[in-house]
Amino acid sequence: EAGVTQFPSHSVIEKGQTVTLRCDPISGHDNLYWYRRVMGKEIKFLLHFVKESKQDESGMPNNRFLAERTGGTYSTLKVQPAELEDSGVYFCASSRPGTFSYEQYFGPGTRLTVT
Amino acid sequence: AQSVSQHNHHVILSEAASLELGCNYSYGGTVNLFWYVQYPGQHLQLLLKYFSGDPLVKGIKGFEAEFIKSKFSFNLRKPSVQWSDTAEYFCAVWRNAGNMLTFGGGTRLMVKP
Numbered sequence: 001e002a003g004v005t006q007f008p009s010h011s012v013i014e015k016g017q018t019v020t021l022r023c024d025p026i027s028g029h030d031n032l033y034w035y036r037r038v039m040g041k042e043i044k045f046l047l048h049f050v051k052e053s054k055q056d057e058s059g060m061p062n063n064r065f066l067a068e069r070t071g072g073t074y075s076t077l078k079v080q081p082a083e084l085e086d087s088g089v090y091f092c093a094s095s096r097p098g099t100f101s102y103e104q105y106f107g108p109g110t111r112l113t114v115t
Numbered sequence: 116a117q118s119v120s121q122h123n124h125h126v127i128l129s130e131a132a133s134l135e136l137g138c139n140y141s142y143g144g145t146v147n148l149f150w151y152v153q154y155p156g157q158h159l160q161l162l163l164k165y166f167s168g169d170p171l172v173k174g175i176k177g178f179e180a181e182f183i184k185s186k187f188s189f190n191l192r193k194p195s196v197q198w199s200d201t202a203e204y205f206c207a208v209w210r211n212a213g214n215m216l217t218f219g220g221g222t223r224l225m226v227k228p
């Protein structure tokens with residue numbers, strides 16, 4: 001079974017530019033989560049999809065962040081325009097539906113550096 | 116607001132030393148608790164989890180954790196660490212109401228050979 005994959009692994013962009021991060025969850029996992037770790041601090045929840053629907057986006061920092069999950073498969077997280085404080089590692093995780101939704105499998109993360 | 120605290124940011128041990136990493140949470144309701152590990156260059160992996168029943172849970176690679184409800188704690192232990200345990204360890208709480216994990220700040224463990 002393939003794990004959660006994320007692309008790219010690293011991204012370096014200038015302030016004001018746009019970046020799109022991609023996450024491919026494990027096949028059959030309806031739940032997809034985005035988390036972020038900034039500057040060695042705690043990993044923080046951004047949002048949660050169930051299939052293509054946003055279940056909870058309470059952790060999204062502001063309207064510069066847009067997440068989509070068209071067709072309920074892969075997800076993208078777009079940052080536009082990027083700011084310096086957006087630098088960090090963005091993790092994606094997926095889990096099966098129902099009672100197993102807590103058992104999350106994480107991707108390797110995308111390290112975003114905004115200069 | 117719910118929070119998860121990990122007391123040690125960096126721990127350095129020699130091989131064969133015993134390990135205990137502290138984790139406290141502030142949520143008052145029913146909790147599900149996790150320890151994740153991230154080895155250098157690898158994904159976050161689940162070490163162990165607690166949902167109910169025996170408060171002493173055993174995970175992979177000889178790790179165990181004890182849930183003490185009265186202390187709101189879920190400390191991670193290993194009797195004898197190995198160099199290969201060098202990694203960053205994260206305590207996390209599952210919020211049923213929110214369907215998300217809330218993480219502590221992480222503890223970087225370095226084991227000297």
